[in-house]
Amino acid sequence: MDLLEYQGKQLFAKHGIAVPSGEVAATVDDAVAAAERIGFPCAIKAQVLIGGRGKAGGIKIAQDAEEARAHAGAIVGMDIFGPRGEGPFRVDRVWVEGGSDIASEYYASVILDRGEKKLLAMVSAKGGMDIEAVAEEDPGALVRRHIDPTRPFDAAAAREIVDAAGLDEDVRDAVAEVLVKLASVAAGEDATLIEVNPLIVTADRDVVALDAKVTIDGNAVFRHEELAEAADTAEDPQEAMAKEKGLTYVKLDGNVGILANGAGLCMSTLDVVAQAGGAPANFLDAGGGSKAEAIVDALTVITSDEKVTAILFNIFGGITRCDEIAKGIVTASRQIDLQVPLVVRLDGTNSEEGLKILAEAKLPNLHQETTMLGAAKRVVELTTNPPAADAGASE
Amino acid sequence: MSIIVGSETKLVVSGLTGREGSFHGLRNRAYGTDLVAGVTPGKGGQDVEGVPVFDTIAEAVSEAGANTSMIFVPARFAAPAINEAIESGVETVIAITEGIPVLDMLKTYWKAKEAGVRLIGPNCPGVLSPGKANVGIIPAQFFDSGPIGVVSKSGTLTYQIGNELKQAGTGNSSIVGIGGDPIVGSDFIDILELYEADTDTELIVMVGEIGGDAEERAAEFIAAEISKPVVAYIAGFTAPPGKQMGHAGAIISGSSGTAQAKKDALEAKGVRVGESPTETAKIAVEVLRG
Numbered sequence: 001m002d003l004l005e006y007q008g009k010q011l012f013a014k015h016g017i018a019v020p021s022g023e024v025a026a027t028v029d030d031a032v033a034a035a036e037r038i039g040f041p042c043a044i045k046a047q048v049l050i051g052g053r054g055k056a057g058g059i060k061i062a063q064d065a066e067e068a069r070a071h072a073g074a075i076v077g078m079d080i081f082g083p084r085g086e087g088p089f090r091v092d093r094v095w096v097e098g099g100s101d102i103a104s105e106y107y108a109s110v111i112l113d114r115g116e117k118k119l120l121a122m123v124s125a126k127g128g129m130d131i132e133a134v135a136e137e138d139p140g141a142l143v144r145r146h147i148d149p150t151r152p153f154d155a156a157a158a159r160e161i162v163d164a165a166g167l168d169e170d171v172r173d174a175v176a177e178v179l180v181k182l183a184s185v186a187a188g189e190d191a192t193l194i195e196v197n198p199l200i201v202t203a204d205r206d207v208v209a210l211d212a213k214v215t216i217d218g219n220a221v222f223r224h225e226e227l228a229e230a231a232d233t234a235e236d237p238q239e240a241m242a243k244e245k246g247l248t249y250v251k252l253d254g255n256v257g258i259l260a261n262g263a264g265l266c267m268s269t270l271d272v273v274a275q276a277g278g279a280p281a282n283f284l285d286a287g288g289g290s291k292a293e294a295i296v297d298a299l300t301v302i303t304s305d306e307k308v309t310a311i312l313f314n315i316f317g318g319i320t321r322c323d324e325i326a327k328g329i330v331t332a333s334r335q336i337d338l339q340v341p342l343v344v345r346l347d348g349t350n351s352e353e354g355l356k357i358l359a360e361a362k363l364p365n366l367h368q369e370t371t372m373l374g375a376a377k378r379v380v381e382l383t384t385n386p387p388a389a390d391a392g393a394s395e
Numbered sequence: 396m397s398i399i400v401g402s403e404t405k406l407v408v409s410g411l412t413g414r415e416g417s418f419h420g421l422r423n424r425a426y427g428t429d430l431v432a433g434v435t436p437g438k439g440g441q442d443v444e445g446v447p448v449f450d451t452i453a454e455a456v457s458e459a460g461a462n463t464s465m466i467f468v469p470a471r472f473a474a475p476a477i478n479e480a481i482e483s484g485v486e487t488v489i490a491i492t493e494g495i496p497v498l499d500m501l502k503t504y505w506k507a508k509e510a511g512v513r514l515i516g517p518n519c520p521g522v523l524s525p526g527k528a529n530v531g532i533i534p535a536q537f538f539d540s541g542p543i544g545v546v547s548k549s550g551t552l553t554y555q556i557g558n559e560l561k562q563a564g565t566g567n568s569s570i571v572g573i574g575g576d577p578i579v580g581s582d583f584i585d586i587l588e589l590y591e592a593d594t595d596t597e598l599i600v601m602v603g604e605i606g607g608d609a610e611e612r613a614a615e616f617i618a619a620e621i622s623k624p625v626v627a628y629i630a631g632f633t634a635p636p637g638k639q640m641g642h643a644g645a646i647i648s649g650s651s652g653t654a655q656a657k658k659d660a661l662e663a664k665g666v667r668v669g670e671s672p673t674e675t676a677k678i679a680v681e682v683l684r685g
Binding site for chain 2: 112118150186217219220222252263264268270271273275283348
């Protein structure tokens with residue numbers, strides 16, 4: 001679960017890391033009022049979960065109230081696209097913060113390295129720019145050290161990293177202290193990624209976190225109730241509906257609705273549909289042991305996306321029983337007015353019973369396939385060539 | 396032979412008195428696994444269909460001779476339960492539980508390493524050695540015994556491939572679900588090493604997915620240490636960057652960890668990578684039969 005910049009900064013403040021003072025605002029009027037309280041110059045920053053906000057026009061400096069109104073007017077409600085075309089991300093709130101007098105821009109982060117099974121601390125004197133580009137063009141400028149999981153991460157250990165990065169002598173202790181606190185954010189808040197870019201040194205030689213990128217482990221949200229609210233930010237309508245129903249759903253750009261059981265099989269289903277020339281509309285993992293009601297919920301979510309023109313069910317029952325899935329399909333097709341063809345592939349536990357239930361129900365517009373590849377081909381055909389009005393029988 | 400579980404396995408199930416734990420524990424026993432004990436704190440002295448229940452895993456080891464522990468307790472209590480198992484004296488801990496906080500697992504991983512205990516999972520379907528023992532939730536009816544060792548991050552995808560191998564008339568020495576979480580006790584490399592040494596295994600099928608760099612590390616390891624043929628499958632080519640898909644581990648950030656990068660890394664080391672589960676099974680059978 002990714003936090004917005006201001007939510008990350010609130011966590012930093014809680015752990016004693018200096019951040020500029022600021023306020024969050026959802027309307028232009030509120031943003032201007034906040035700017036007047038904070039004073040000028042101030043920064044108006046779009047709060048969206050994507051990098052490259054500055055380049056996209058989502059961060060602007062206001063010298064007076066008039067400028068604050070103009071900038072907030074341009075940013076609130078704008079759509080921001082990521083550097084790789086991700087999005088759009090609609091800006092529904094801005095963070096207004098006091099301007100900073102910047103002497104130097106550094107980079108600092110603490111990230112879970114799954115390969116090494118350790119936290120990785122990184123520091124660079126080259127902050128304020130794309131750190132992946134720094135790592136590529138000038139690898140020596142980004143110091144990377146793993147934190148020993150068997151020893152406490154203290155100021156001395158952090159100071160070694162800071163020394164290696166060659167930061168200004170007078171602020172090394174202060175940056176080392178920030179690094180120790182970032183590690184305590186990881187441990188205390190179950191954060192798996194904490195990135196500060198830039199970590200600035202002000203003209204007064206104070207070390208301040210000017211940005212915050214924080215990812216909280218979704219498995220640990222239960223012990224951070226104050227963060228649970230942050231999880232509700234900026235979701236698309238289908239994803240919000242799916243979450244409410246307890247389904248794992250990710251919206252994609254295509255028109256083939258997908259339901260499979262298990263994350264791996266579902267990802268594989270997306271791949272074979274794409275190989276067959278189709279474009280998946282979503283990822284939906286019905287999970288292990290799916291019951292009939294879950295299928296009704298899943299179909300409700302999938303069909304609420306208007307782009308969907310055909311749906312593929314790819315089920316390999318292990319714990320999941322195919323007869324339960326079949327019952328769910330029959331129930332759902334009675335409850336929901338399904339306007340699009342449904343291709344069903346049922347294999348595994350109780351598949352014969354499941355296939356029998358489907359055959360007996362004689363559902364219009366339902367097509368059975370016996371293999372995963374056959375089902376992918378069929379759904380793609382049905383997507384590009386919508387069935388004639390009289391197409392009714394299942395095969 | 397087979398790996399990790401077999402006829403020598405003496406299983407203790409933490410959470411045996413719970414709904415899921417009893418269902419799967421007894422199912423594993425019905426398959427032929429030697430289920431010697433259950434553990435639920437405060438319920439020592441009871442039994443579940445004749446299986447004695449103890450208060451601690453250590454008691455199950457000393458009283459019932461358990462050497463393998465399966466963890467079926469809810470996520471909030473699972474990391475302490477795995478830690479208890481690591482300290483109890485068992486050789487192997489298989490953690491099925493899904494949703495354990497990752498930084499808890501980080502500590503537990505190093506604890507297991509230090510103690511020299513083999514940890515499989517968490518968030519995994521377990522290990523099946525067809526005809527010998529099943530520890531976990533893998534539906535055994537879709538697998539026959541045979542010369543192919545399978546190691547996989549994903550459950551249902553493994554069932555799909557295993558079933559295609561069975562239909563092609565072959566089978567498996569063992570099937571190991573290592574789990575899709577960011578921190579798992581055993582990676583591809585650990586299992587590949589066991590299959591290399593296992594006399595029953597002639598070929599290895601490795602099933603990966605987007606996220607992390609376990610597949611890339613495995614590619615290096617295969618080139619350096621594995622003499623047996625390896626066939627791979629990777630899921631997640633169509634996953635958009637930055638989106639999380641179900642498994643906590645299945646997340647791509649930036650360019651590393653993509654399905655294409657993993658496929659390229661494996662193919663660069665001579666590992667054949669199937670386009671679909673079906674093609675992967677087909678290649679495995681083809682390589683096996685020369």
